[in-house]
Amino acid sequence: MGFVYDFDHSHPRPPMEMKDLLGGKGANLAEMTSVLSLPVPHGFTISTDACRAYIEDGWPEGLSEEVAGHLERLQERMGRRLGDPADPLLVSVRSGAKFSMPGMMDTVLNLGLNDESVEGLAKQTSDERFAYDSYRRFVQMYGRIVLGISGEALDEPLERARETAGVKTDAEIPAAALRGLVEELKRVVADKTGSPFPQAPEDQLRGAIEAVFSSWNGARAVAYRVRERIPHDLGTAVNVQAMVFGNRDDASGTGVGFTRDPATGAQGAYGDFLVNAQGEDVVAGIRNTEPLSALGDRFPDIYSELMEIFARLEGHYRDMCDTEFTIEQGKLWMLQTRVGKRTGRAALAMAVDMVDDRAIALSHEEAIQRITAEHIDQVLHPQFKDISVTPLTKGLGASPGAAVGAVVFSADEAAEKAASGEKVILVRNETSPEDVHGMLAAEGILTARGGLVSHAAVVARGWGKPAVVGAEQVRINAGAKTFSVSGTTLAEGDVISIDGTTGIVVAGEVELTAAEPPEELSRILSWADEVRGDRLGVRANADNGPDAENARRLGAEGIGLCRTEHMFLGEDRLPIVRRMILAEGSAEEEAALEELRVAQRDDFVQILEAMDSLPVVVRLLDPPLHEFLPDVESLLVKQARQGLSGEEERLLEAAKAWRETNPMLGTRGVRLGVLKPGLYAMQVRALMEAAVRRAKAGGRPIVEVMIPLTVSREELALARSWVEEAIAEAGETDAAGRIEVAIGTMIETPRAALVAGEIAEVADFFSFGTNDLTQMTFGFSRDDVEGRMMNAYLEKGLLPANPFENVDPDGVGRLVAMAVEAGRATRPGLHCGVCGEHGGDPQSIEVFYRAGVDYVSCSPFRVPIARLAAAQSVLAGG
C-alpha cells in the first residue's frame, strides 16, 4: 500500500500518465520534477485512492503516519520545519483531481504559521508586515475553508482594521495593526468554533487535507461534475508543497504563462506577470498585470530561463502548456503546468501547426485527437464573447450558437419585423408547425416549455439556428406582450441574448464572436475522413432540398434520416393532412392522399437531386395522427366559453378520437401504416415517382425506404409488401432500371433489437432510432423526465450521464450491439446505421462504432463534429 508520493517518486510509468492516481496537478508536478528536472518547490501528493477511502470510510488507517513521514523528508530537504519559531517552512495544500475543476475545490496557503513561527518568518524575511499579512491571510483562509466559518464573519475584522488605520486597501494596513487583526481573527475563530485557532502544524495539515477531500462532494463541485460529465467516484488528490513567495521584494514576482496563445493559437509565449506579488493578486485583478514579454526587459535571465522551460515543456508534452511560475528573490520556480485549455480556433490552428512543425511532428491521428466537438461548435456558430455574463435564466441548450435580438411573441410579428431588417428572438411557450415561418425569420428561439426533442428544438437544430427550450422560469403574458422571470419583466422589443449551447438567456445585448470556420478545419476534417475511411460513415438527417444541400456541403455521405412528417407540417400541407384524417369516405381520403403525394414527390425530387449518387434513407410517416390535429384542451375550453364552428367541432371529434394516453407508445409508425395502409403506399409512390424523374434527368438516385417502429418480422414483411408493390408500379418505366432501392427498418423498440435476427430476414438494412430506444429501454418519456427529474438523477449520481445526450452503453448500447450481431448472423454484411440524436454525439459515436454500426447520421450542422468523432472512435477502437 501507500497513499502518498513525493514529487520525485520513481513511478513505473511517466507520472503525466498517472492522473487517475495523482490527479492532474500532482501528475504534472511529478513530471516536471522527476522527468524534466525543472525548478519545482519540493512537495508530495496524497493520492486519489486516499480520498476515495476517506469518503467511503473516514480517515484511512496509516495515512497520518505516511503523511508525517513525507513531511519529515520535505522538512529535511528544505532545511526548514513547519512551525519553526526561527525559520519556518510554510506549505500550500491544494486539491488536484484527474480532470481540472477550476475553482470548484479548496486550497489552503501559508499553512504552518502560528503565533511562534510568524515571528520566525518575520525575522528571516526581515519583514514583519509580510509575516503578519501572511498569517492573517492564513487564519482567514483556514477559518473559512477548514473550519467552515462564514467569509463575512472573517472579513469584518479586516474591514474594521482598514477603517481604524484610515486606509483603502489591505496592502496599506501597517504591520502593527496586522498583529492586532490576527488576534481579532483568532477570537472570531474561537468564538465560532468553541476552540482556539489550531497552533500545531500537524493539526493544521490534517484539517486542510480533510477539507480538500470533503470539498470533492461540495455542492459546487458536484454541480460542476454534472455539467461537465465527470464521474462522481474519482475523488481528488491533495498536493502539499513548500511555499515560495513572489511578494518578498522587487526581485520577486509571479505570473501565468502559455507556450502559445490559447485564444488564437498564435505561436510564441503568451501570459501575464506581476512584480512583487502572489498568485492570488494576479487572479484578483487588483493590480494591472504586465505582458509576459515585459519580463524580458526586467529580468532578462529569468525570461530566457522561462522561455527555455517553455520550449522544453512544449517539446515534452508535444502540446501547448499552461504554467504558473513564481520568482522569489531572483530565483524562478515552476508551480504548476498542464496542457492548456484553448478556444476552438486556437485548437485547430495549433493542431495543424504542430503537424507542420518538424520538431513536434504531430501525426494526423494525434492532431485529430486534439480537437473536441466543442472546439468545432465554437468555430461553426457565433458565441458569447464574454462567457461570464449574468444570466437572466437558463433553459436547455437545444441548438448551439448564440443570438441577439428584440423579443417578439408571435411568428407573424417575427416574420414582419425580420422582413423590415430587425433582428428578433421568438419567445413562445412552445412552438408548433404554424410557427415555422416565424422561427425561420428569427435570429433565435426561446421557449418556456418542451425538451430537447420538442418541435422548437428539432426544427432549430435542423437549421443550425440557436435555440433555448424549456426555460421553465419564463412566464409569458401574451395579452400584455411581456414575459417575466422571477420579478424581472421584459416587453416586446426589449433586446435579449441567448446561448443555445449552454441554455443561458441574458437580458440585453451580449457581444458575439463571429462564426468563421478557419481553413484549418477542413484540413483536420480531411485527415479525419482519411482515418475513418469506410469504417464509419457520416450521414445527415435532412427533410428538404436546402438542408440536404447544406449537409452535403458539410461533408455528409448521404441522408440517414429524411423524416417525411415534416413534409406534412407546412402551412400549405397541414390542411390537406387534416382533410385526410377527417375524411368520411375512402374517396375523400384518397383525394387528400393524392394531393399529398404530389406535394411530397416534389420534396423528394429536390432531396434526391441534392444527394445525387449518395444514399437517401426515407422514413415513412412516424408520428401519431393527433400531432396534425389541434389541441383538445384549448378546443374544449373554447367550446365551453363561446362555442365552436362546425369545422372546429369536427376537428375536436377527430382530435379526441386519435389522442392517446401515452402517445409515445401508441398508434404511430408502422402501426399507423397497418391501420391506414393507403398512407404508406402513397408515400412510396411519391418517392418512386421522384426517383424516376431524377433518373430520367440523368441523375443517380439511391433510395432506402425505412419502416419505423417495427416490433416483429411479420409486421415488417407486410409493410415491405406494400413498398414492393409501389416500387413495382414505378418499375414499369424505363428509368426505374437505373434506381437503386433498398427496404429496411428502424430498430427503435427493445423488442425489435431482441428479435433482430428474425427481422433481418425481411430487412435490407437497419437504422437504430436511439432516441426512442432510449425512451423505451429506460421507461423515460423525454418530454416528462428531462428537467427536474433528470437533474436530480444526475446530481445524486443515479445515472452517469443524461442518456439522451450520451447513449447509455450498458442498456441501449448493448441492445444495439446485440441487434447488429443477430442481424448479421441472418444476413451477413447487413448495413446498420444510427439516426437518433446520439448520431452527433462523440461519446455515443464511440459506443456505436464498438457495436459494429456502419454509419451515424446527425443534423447537418453536427456533420463536421461527427466526422471528427468517427475518426476518433476508429482510432480508439484500434
Next chain:
Amino acid sequence: MGFVYDFDHSHPRPPMEMKDLLGGKGANLAEMTSVLSLPVPHGFTISTDACRAYIEDGWPEGLSEEVAGHLERLQERMGRRLGDPADPLLVSVRSGAKFSMPGMMDTVLNLGLNDESVEGLAKQTSDERFAYDSYRRFVQMYGRIVLGISGEALDEPLERARETAGVKTDAEIPAAALRGLVEELKRVVADKTGSPFPQAPEDQLRGAIEAVFSSWNGARAVAYRVRERIPHDLGTAVNVQAMVFGNRDDASGTGVGFTRDPATGAQGAYGDFLVNAQGEDVVAGIRNTEPLSALGDRFPDIYSELMEIFARLEGHYRDMCDTEFTIEQGKLWMLQTRVGKRTGRAALAMAVDMVDDRAIALSHEEAIQRITAEHIDQVLHPQFKDISVTPLTKGLGASPGAAVGAVVFSADEAAEKAASGEKVILVRNETSPEDVHGMLAAEGILTARGGLVSHAAVVARGWGKPAVVGAEQVRINAGAKTFSVSGTTLAEGDVISIDGTTGIVVAGEVELTAAEPPEELSRILSWADEVRGDRLGVRANADNGPDAENARRLGAEGIGLCRTEHMFLGEDRLPIVRRMILAEGSAEEEAALEELRVAQRDDFVQILEAMDSLPVVVRLLDPPLHEFLPDVESLLVKQARQGLSGEEERLLEAAKAWRETNPMLGTRGVRLGVLKPGLYAMQVRALMEAAVRRAKAGGRPIVEVMIPLTVSREELALARSWVEEAIAEAGETDAAGRIEVAIGTMIETPRAALVAGEIAEVADFFSFGTNDLTQMTFGFSRDDVEGRMMNAYLEKGLLPANPFENVDPDGVGRLVAMAVEAGRATRPGLHCGVCGEHGGDPQSIEVFYRAGVDYVSCSPFRVPIARLAAAQSVLAGG
C-alpha cells in the same frame, strides 16, 4: 417427398401423434384404420405441408400426380370409379386442421356425380330420387364452396321447385322435379361463372381440394384462430374419403356418440342418432334425434358393435372420445373420432375417474394435463347456461364469470339498490376510486372505456367480480339515465347480463350456471401441488386483508404483489393524499404523510395477519401522483363555464403541474421516491410498525419490500438506504428481531433486465413486472393499442398472440431469462418472481418456468389456475 397418405399408410409413429402433418381428422382416421382396424371407409389425407405450399406458391408441383395415384388405389379398393356411368364411387372432401375449427372451413360431399354417373347411382341404388337429390346437393354445395356462387342464387331454384311441386320440404320433391332442378342449378352455375358445371371428376376433385386449402385463410377461419390463439401458419389437411350413405333405407342411419357425458363427465355412452338420415340432417335439427340408447332397441348388433368400439377407443386414447358414425344398409362405419371437448365440470370428473379406473389408470401427471385454465374458470365462476345468446355488444372480458342485474349508472345507486336486495350491474364510462363502494355492491361491472388494466378491470379481478370493460359501442346518456348501443336504448332498471370471460353483453336476463367448484378440483390441485413442489411457487396479488385471506384459502403461498397505491385510493384516504400533494410547506406535507402512515399501518397489520408465516411483497408507491388528482380537462371546462372554487383552482394547478405527456414513462415508481423521499420512508415505517405489532402478538411476519421501476444499481442503492434506515428505526424494539425483511426490486424496464447483474448487487430479490416490461419492450401503451390496433395485428398475423395476455417469449421472455441468469451470476440463488398479470396465464407461466423464475403471482381467483399451470409447466419442462 410425398404430400398424400392413405389412411392405412404405415407411419413411423402412431398417426394420432402426427396431427401437425395429417390434421386432427386425418390423424384419427389413420389411427382408427391402421392401428385399431375399425370399420372406416377407405380414403387418403393430403397433408398440411401441401396446404402450406399451396398458400405460399400455388398448386404444388407433383401434387396432381400423387392425388391421381391415391385416387386410383382408392377406386381399386372400393371396386368403383369416380364418374362411372354404371356404379360410381362418390367421395367426401373435408378439411382437417391440427386444431379443431368446427364449421370454420369447407367440406364438399357427393363428389364424383355428373350427368352420367348420377344415372349409375340411380341404377345401383334403385333409387332415382336418392341419386338426383344427391346430385342437386352436390351441385349446390360445389357451386357455393368451390365456385363462389352466393347461396341465395342457388337456393332460389330449389324454392321454386318446392312451389311448383306444391310441397313444403325438400324431401317431398319428386324425382322428376329433381332432375329439372339439377338442370336449373347447372344453368345458374354456367350463368354466374361463364363455364358449364364441371363434369370431369378429376376437375371436381382439384377444385374441391383448392377450395379447402383456401378456406384456411377465409375471414371466418382467421377470426376463429385469433380468438382461439391458433397460429395462422399451420394450414389444413384435406381428407378424401369414400362416401357411405345413412339415408339409403331404414336399415341405415347416422349419429354422433361420446364415450362419456361431455357435460357432466358421467360414465357410459352418450349421443344421438337418426334412422335413414345423413350427418347434415342430425346437425340441421330438422328431425328429432333419438338418444343413443335407443339404438340398442332398433339395431342390437350394431349397438353392441358400437359399444365395443367405444370401449376400445377409450382404452386406446385413454380419454373420452367423440365419434361420428353411419350405418349403411345394416353395416356400421366409423367416419370420425377425436378426443372430445367437455365442460369444466366434466373434465374434472373424468380426470379423477380415469385415475381411479384401473383399466385406464391415468397417472396424476396425466390427469393434471387434461385440465385447462378454462375448465377451472368455468367451475369457479357462474357462466351463461346457453352460450349461443345474441349479444347486444361486446367489450373486453376483464374479469371472468357471468352476472345478471338491473342497470344503474352511479355507485351510490348501486350501493342503495343492492342494500335493498336488488341485483344490479354498474354501467359507467369508466370507474374511479370514488366508485369503489358501488362496484363492491354490484353483481358485475360494465364500462364503455378502458382496457384490461383500467381501474374497473383491476379492481373487479381482485374481487373475482365479473366485469366487461372497453365496450366501445356503449353510449351513456347520464342525464337521461339510459345507454344505447347502435340504436337499442336501455334505461336504468332494465336487466342486462354480462359475461366477463368473453366480454359479451346481453339485453335481458340470461340463465346462469352456478359456480360450484366440485370436490374433484381440490384433488386435482393437490396433485398439481405435489408435482410442482418447490420448483414453481404460486403467490397472489392482494392489497388488503380480505383479499389476502381469500388468496390463502385458494392456495396462495404468499403475496407476490401488495400494491400500496390502492391503500391511497379509498374515499377516506384520497383527501389526505391530495393534501400531501398540495402541501405548501414541508410541515403540511409531513402532517399528511403522518396520517397516511397510520392508515397504511393498519392495512399492513391485516395483510400480515392473513399471510402469517408466508412472505408478503410490498411494493412502494408506483403510479404518478396525477392519478390521485382530478382530471384537468373537466376542471378546465368547468372553469370556463362557471368558474372554480379556491380548492378546485389549487387542485387544477397541481393536476397541471403533475400531469405528463406519457405518464407510463414519467415520474413514477422510485423516481417519485427520489423526488419525494419522505413518501417511501413513511411507507416503510408504516410497514415495519405493522410487522412489529404482529411479532409482538406472536405472529411471524415475513416482509419483502419492493422498489418499483428501477433502471440502475445506484438508484436502487439509494432507495435501499431509505428502507434500511426505516428498518433500523423499527429495529429498536425487541419484537423486530423476529421479523424477516428482504429488500428487492421490480424488473420492469428493459434496462433493468439488461443491467440485472449490477442491480443484483443491491437487491435481495427480483420480481418481474411483465405488464410494464411488455409495454416498454414493444413500445405498446396498453391503454392505447388494445382494441382496434391489437385486433388488426392479430387478424393480420403480425403478432402470434396479444402479448398482454400471453407473455411474448422471444422479446419479454428473453429479457426475463437474461435478467434471471445475470442476477444469479452476481448473487447465486437470487429469488425471482413474476407479479404481472401474466402470472395467472398458463402459457406465460410455462415461459417463466423455462426462464428460471421461482414463483408467479396472480389475482386470488387465478391462484387455482396458476397452481395447475405451474404443475403443467414443470411436467413440460421435465
